[in-house]
Amino acid sequence: MRVGILGAGWWAEQHAQALATLEGFAVTGVTSGSLESATAFAAQYGGSAYRTAGELLVAPDVDAVLITAPHEYHAPLALQAIASGKPLLLEKPVATNAEDTHAVLNAARAVGVPCLVGFTSHYFPGFSRAKQIIDSGELGRPLSGQSVFQKRWMEANRRDWHLNRERGGGMLLTAGIHALDRLMWLMDAPVQAVSAVIGTHLHDQQADDLASLFLRFAGGGAGMVGSYGYAQGGPINATTILCEAGSLRVTPDSLETGQEDRWTAVPLILPDNLTLAALAQEWLELRAWAESGQLPRVTPEFAGSVMDVVFAAEESARQEREIRLNP
Structure with missing residues (x-):
């Protein structure tokens, strides 16, 4: 699963490190508040740096999307990602208000796009x-x-x-x-x-x-x-x-x-790194959902x-x- 990341901050780095532990996963694209920060992230964790989310979402080498942007951007970016049809790992919170939260979850349900909310x-x-x-x-x-x-x-x-x-x-x-x-x-x-x-x-x-x-x-x-x-x-x-x-x-x-x-x-049984192991499990469950329809532990209904x-x-x-x- 080739992952495009929207938001290249500290938590995105944790995800990138978790993805590096998994066979069949790779970071292939990233965008951030500036092209400079996206380029620096890509240099360290792989993939291409993009100026905008729109450019990343249409990239042919991006299979799934991670949103780790500041909370105020979660809903608009999630709606863009869902419209692209690509499975989405959306960090909590879903949005900053109830209306946007249900707009995101309803859109994912209507399109049939897996949307796993990151309650670790x-x-x-x-x-x-x-x-x-x-x-x-x-x-x-x-x-x-x-x-x-x-x-x-x-x-x-x-x-x-x-x-x-x-x-x-x-x-x-x-x-x-x-x-x-x-x-x-x-x-x-x-x-x-x-x-x-x-x-x-x-x-x-x-x-x-x-x-x-x-x-x-x-x-x-x-x-x-x-x-x-x-x-x-x-x-x-x-x-x-x-x-x-x-x-x-x-x-x-x-x-x-x-x-x-x-x-x-x-x-x-404790892993060496609790956080990276938890994030890795999220990615495995998102892939299983996308490939076989197996629902994750955190369903959209529960997240809502x-x-x-x-x-x-x-x-x-x-x-x-x-x-x-x-x-």
């Missing part, structure tokens, strides 16, 4: 094994969960657009969305309502750095999500799930089951439901009331 938690060993245990039924039905992503917000790869919500920035859309995604995946039930407090407390920016969400799930389950971008603090990237017959405590690279008042570690909860949470924070979904 599904491919980390801890979370994927936790999902297997939940699906097996051995712990019974999930009843309640907590999921927190707490990290330094102003890390080295922050750009101006990250600091402006109108451009798709903020901790929730950038990182906290992963905590929400994995909680929804592991709870295995639709979210029916969300209540949220979202604000900017620690940084001088026009986007959130702290968000707390309370979710009501179909069937009576409940969950809490913390999206915390600190200026000074310590990182947390973990999810806990309470089921009818036990509990789970999970991180990307660890998993414990809780029963009889104690925690027991679950053995995991995560985005719906994000936008409902923002509306809840604005109105200071609970917002219902999936009536």
Whole structure:
């Protein structure tokens, strides 16, 4: 599968490194905010540099497309890629608002183009094994969960657009969305309502750095999500799930089951590089979807439901009331 990349930033580099580990994959084209940056990327990772997305999308040696551009460009670039008919790996978020999100997903469905949204938690060993245990039924039905992503917000790869919500920035859309995604995946039930407090407390920016969400799930389950971008603090990237017959405590690279008042570690096979291995799995699933119709772990419908909860949470924070979904 020959891949054209729209957006030559840090995360595109992670994808390029992951693609280099896979047989039958190669970077064959790239475009970016400037031809100079695209040329530098191509010199390091292969392929041709293009001035525009349109030029790349019609290139005969591009079979599939990766979008790793700034969030504000996800929807317009995705619609262009879908119109080209080429399978698409679209990094989260799908778009910066609900209307554009569903325009993208509906367009992909109408044309029949595979569109895999990059929620990487599904491919980390801890979370994927936790999902297997939940699906097996051995712990019974999930009843309640907590999921927190707490990290330094102003890390080295922050750009101006990250600091402006109108451009798709903020901790929730950038990182906290992963905590929400994995909680929804592991709870295995639709979210029916969300209540949220979202604000900017620690940084001088026009986007959130702290968000707390309370979710009501179909069937009576409940969950809490913390999206915390600190200026000074310590990182947390973990999810806990309470089921009818036990509990789970999970991180990307660890998993414990809780029963009889104690925690027991679950053995995991860990790759040398968690991130590159997860991205490689995304590409393998996109290829399988394109070639055989086998759906990936992150279906478009699920990705759309995560985005719906994000936008409902923002509306809840604005109105200071609970917002219902999936009536």
